[in-house]
Amino acid sequence: MKHGIFAPGLIAILIAGTVFAFFTSASANAREHIIGQANLQFSVPLKVIKPGDRVTFVNNDSVVHNIISQTAGLQFDLGVFEPGMQKSVSFNQKNGVVDVECTVHPNMKLTLFIF
Amino acid sequence: MCYLSRIKAVLGLGRLFHQTRSLMWFFAFFIIVFNTFPANTFPVGPSPTSQPFHLSLLNLIPAANAATGVNGVSRSDWLLPKVAPSPENNKMDKKKAELGKMLFFDPRLSGDGRTSCATCHDPALGWSDGLTTATGHNGIRLPRATLSIVNVGFNKILMWDGRNIQLEEQAIEPIFNPVEMNNTEQNLLKTLRSIPGYVKAFKEAYWGLGVSSNRVARSLAMYQRQVVSVNSPFAKWIRGNESAMTESQKRGFEVFIDTNRGNCITCHRPPNFMDNGFHNIGLLSFKNKKPDLGRFSQKKVNMTKGAFRTPTLWNIAETAPYFHDGSAKNLRQVLNHYISGGKTRTNLSPNMKVLRLKPEEQKDLIAFLNALTGEIDQKLTQFTLPR
């Protein structure tokens, strides 16, 4: 991370964005987030969700995965995850950062931020 | 030690995030902004309005099924460079790699001065040892087979159970392992510092700095990144030389990548014929009273019990016997195992299936595996040990 990236203009955008985010989030209900698995990767490396949101994992890969989290208090193990299947996890918990990974392919990693 | 932690820090976003929480929160801050805006606030390519932002991203992921079926795999997927890529903090350098070569072949690195890396990773035996399972210090029988180091530089996770990530981190372990080379750091440094040839070589390679175990590891890693299989019939064929493989070998490749026939591609993926993944392929030894649990030792989850890391298949014809327990004497027995779909069903990988292969298809598949044998640069085995 270079400091140049955090130019004042950008910070202004961030602040504006957060204010915006604050107002929109107040009205938003629990959402579903869809995260794919293809070519031994999650479709996104990180994702922000809100308490109460649901994350649906979809295996659009050609091989079996095993999606787990060993983050304290936020553990789950989605078991054998065949191609074509989808499985959901709801995050009713407090704020937190969840490290999600595949036990078959440890390079498959995803970080969920619960705000 | 500081060096090791630095390697770990640059191992990629994922790991960085797992370690640097504060940076992560900062990112998260940015992303929450992105996530809460309606989909069309920041248009990213064509995105049908009926889909939420993240779904349209999903659609943009190219080649979701690139590795499936006969048609999904292109020859160029298997192309590999002549030397494996090196990390930012250990860039390929001729002098360092030459030093690594001497270290690799030098038995003086071991406690009793009799075992070198090459004792177990013997170039004449496909950079492995030809044994069912390895023989360690004082003739002790080790529980697992020696992995070949051919093309090891392309692997993103090392060892049968994935207990190491980077070659720099792995290289020093066998030297201090009591059942392998049984040396101590103190004794290793004392030995190397007493050999003027080494003192000179370290100085020349490392900007005037002397012997250290850190630099031993860096040089060994660098040397191993050069051990790459080239000019095999298959390597020539993927570069467009149609006659490099026989017709039988070409048919064998089709069987290999066809998920309805060989299904090998499911785990032995391009370009290094492996997936940096862990699978329980149902070997008989998993029926033992106290079986080797493999990956489970590193990651305590049901799925990892009896799962081992997929090995590369480049130069595979040279490294019999096969599997982590050495239970297959030759490639024929390997294939028979896969045809059975796994002999132990407990915790068997769901990616394994009973194969229905015609006798000709079986012959072709084995012929193809033989087409993966290439040459290793001769210079990598020519050395004189320093005095």
Ligand SMILES: [Cu+2]
């Ligand atoms: Cu996976």
